[in-house]
Amino acid sequence: MGKFNPFSFFKTGKKTSNFDPAPVSPEHSISVQKGKKTFTQGGESTYALRSVDFQAEIGELVMIVGPSGSGKTTLLSVIAGTLRCDEGSVTVLGRRLDNLSSNQITDFRRQNIGFIFQQFHLIPTLTCAENVSIPLLLQGWKSKPALEKAKEGLEAVGLGSKINQFPKKLSGGQQQRVAIARALVHDPELIICDEPTSALDSETGIKVMDLISAQAKKRTVIIVTHDNRIYKYADRIVELEDGQIISSTGKTHV
């Protein structure tokens, strides 16, 4: 229920070849305005997002924190375009997602967003290089150049020797580095992370955060986390409670 679905990233959609996903000089990299989302089940309504205003800038690393059930995954899903708000506007990289069709959002996501999840979500029957090449294949790349690019990506995260290995042969930290390479291979402007360090020990979590935070210089990085060991990497920490933002603190103010 309400879980951020990692595989919506792989969702198939009809190609909308005329769609130009290029951003149009956004004021903010991300802006959710008066975002509302209610889930109704068995006649009962849950106000997952009450009226949320959330912004993030290019180059900013924003962490979204808060107790279980406070709406973190819902907010992340709305920004990723895997869930639509009932009311309010969602602008990501200059695009109003609420004005796009589902196929356009799928295309937009494939072009512009990289995902990193707590449980890595690597495909066990594919080698590391094949896993990393997936975002490129979804964009229509041929497999040979996609694999070449994937290998470069794995080298960049220090896993050049694991190119032809299967994920289960790797440690958790190494698997997350493969997932980071996969999230970056198509050079997305937005990186979305759901609890990226929660399955890792402290030292490995720090290494993973070093890699992720290095990406925030030219992209926007949004991380949902419970892990206070990594708060120091945030430019800003946004706290949710009961479907509302109750604080936004840090080095940057939006």
Ligand SMILES: Nc1ncnc2c1ncn2[C@@H]1O[C@H](COP(=O)(O)OP(=O)(O)O)[C@@H](O)[C@H]1O
């Ligand atoms: N698909 C859904 N159907 C019904 N209720 C949902 C669904 N998704 C989320 N919720 C409810 O919305 C609230 C916020 O959920 P969520 O965004 O997953 O919180 P968090 O990620 O902070 O734990 C919770 O009360 C949750 O039970």
Ligand SMILES: [Mg+2]
């Ligand atoms: Mg959640």
